[in-house]
Amino acid sequence: MFAGIDHSTTGVKTCLLSEDGSREVFTIERSPDEDGDWSYIETLREHVNPNDIEMVSYGYSYGDNIDGIVDISETQNRGIVDTLGLGHEFGTGTLVYDQLQQSDIPTTVFPGIHDGLDTIHPYFCHYSPLTGADKFATAxxxxxVVQNDDIGPEIDGDTFVAANVSSSAMASYVDEGALRGAFHWIGLIHGWGDVECLRQIRNDEQDLQDAFMKSGLLCRSDYDFEDVKGVPSEELLEIVYCATLHNVYSLVPFTEHLGSGLDAVILSGRLSRVEEPFDVRGRLSEDLSNVGTVxxxxxxxxxxxxxxxxxxxxxxxxxxxxxxIEFNEADTSSKVTSTNV
Known part of the structure; x- marks a missing residue:
């Protein structure tokens, strides 16, 4: 049994994957700050015997303080430099991380996409981090999907863009199996700060701590955080569609001139499947089909x-x-077989 944890904007999601390919996913949507006795391990126990888990893998926040996939016991500060710009330093994801670090369950941590990784061009090292660790898991x-015809279309090649279409809008480029770059311009929740952001910080109208959270489309369009939950309005969905096109097409010149081309565009995130009141799925599938199989x-x-x-x-x-992968536990490869997921 293998467990993967997605530390996303709307909740902490855990996937339990069996060797036969069967899986179960549960989500912790509440913040247990008010309950000091809350235990992720006990919540996990409601779904599986922790002794049956061969390995857990977790990506936390930026993931910009590690350059490899490492044992959680070897990480400092949860594998990040800090959470500057994200607005909060404690919550469900933090508790999950700390409790796993203190447990006996074998756990690894994977990085986000940042300037410590080998990218296709130094251009991708100017901003760091480029995306959070969850986008590594998305890729x-x-x-x-690209390698396994049983779960996706037949794709000839291993070069693709993985685009997230959700509360965060980001795209990553994988060239012949290696992650080589990523773009995140603006999304519903997060965005890079601009001159107006700097002015607001200077004028004490905004806190530096939550600068990225206040630079996304929701805040700039006078929406509330709750508006990202469920199915957003047609206006917001259309903006997410535009943001996804922006991210994917921004990567295309690099795939053509520096990489080995592009075989596919893989769309993930809950808004990628929305068809009403704005057909995000249909519009993106059609408009990106000219650059690769979608x-x-x-x-x-x-x-x-x-x-x-x-x-x-x-x-x-x-x-x-x-x-x-820099995890040095005793060899467990004999227990593991390739499965269709």
Whole structure:
């Protein structure tokens, strides 16, 4: 049994993946701050015997303080430099991380996409981090789709863009199996700060701590955070559609001139499947079809991607998506078989 954890904007999602490919995903949507006795391990126990878990893999926040997939016991500050700009330093994801670090369950942590990784061009090292660790897991599931005809279309090649279409809008480029770059311009929740953001901080109208959270489309359009839950309005969905096009097409010149081209565009995130009141799925599938085969992922695919990382580690792989695996536990590869997911 392998477990993958997606530390997303709307909740902490855990995917339990069996060796036969069957899976279960559960989500912790509440913040347990008010309950000091809350235990992730006990919540996990409601779904599986922790002794049956061969490996857990978790990506926390930016993930910008590690360059490989490492044992959680070896991480400092939860594998991040800090949470500057994200507005909060304590919550469900933090409790899950700390309790796993203190437990006996074998756990690895994978990085976000940042300037410590080997990108296709130094251009991708100007901003760091480029995306959070959850997008690493998204790319890992997208790789499984590209390589496995049983769960996706027949795709000839291993070069693709994995685009997230949700409360965050980001796109990552995987060239011949290695993660080589990513773009995040603006999304519903997060955005890079601009001159107006700097002015607001200067004038004490905004806190530096939550600068990225206040630079996204929701805040700039006078929407509330709650508006991202459920199915957003037609206006917001159309903006998410535009943001996804922006991210994907921004990567295309690099795939053509520096990489080995583009075989597929893999769309994930809950808004990628929305068809009403704005047909995000249909419009993106049509408008991106000229750059590669388009596939829309199943629900909660990022958590499943994290579970696939756990499986990679358990079977003794040396790397995942070109990122080195530095977990040195006793060899468990004999227990692990390839499965269709």
């Amino acid at each position: 890992r599931y997208a790789q499984e 596939h829309v992922c199943q629900e909660k695919s990022t958590a499943l991607g994290a579970a696939l990382v756990a499986r990679d580690v358990a079977r003794g792989d040396s790397e995942t998506l070109g990122v080195p």
